[in-house]
Amino acid sequence: MSEHSNREEIFSKPVRAGKRTYFFDVKATRGRDLYMTITESKRRFDDDGNVHYQKHKIFLYREDFQNFEEGFVAAVDKIDELMATGEYRDPIAEREAKNANSDSTESTVDHDSSVSDESETSTEKSSHESSDDISFDDL
Secondary structure: OOHHHHOEEEEEEEEEEOOEEEEEEEEEOOOOOEEEEEEEEEEEEOOOOOEEEEEEEEEEEHHHHHHHHHHHHHHHHHHHHHHOOOOOOOHHHHHHHHHHHHHHHHHHHHHHHHHHHHHHHHHHHHHHOOHHHOOHHHO
């Protein structure tokens, strides 16, 4: 049995993020000290197509929480500041635009099919009617 399997897990929060999952786990040592592990898990396939998970783990001890938080927040703030310059890719905006385009393409396809149905009906009507019989609804 490994040394880490003796630790008591108190809380676990998985966060799915695209192809990765992050696990925020709060644990206690035998001496009842609290700490957190942050695990990044990525699903991978070997050459034979078998699935395995590549994991990277960070141990964060209680006495380091405040410094870690300050560093994390400073880095996120800097990223926000740099993103505001427009000089860097914004994968979140790109994903949202792609999803919006996908949604509008689907509604355009539906709209186009209904327009073509209406125009066929209008064409059929006009071939049987004289130009004097065409109303604004037919245009």
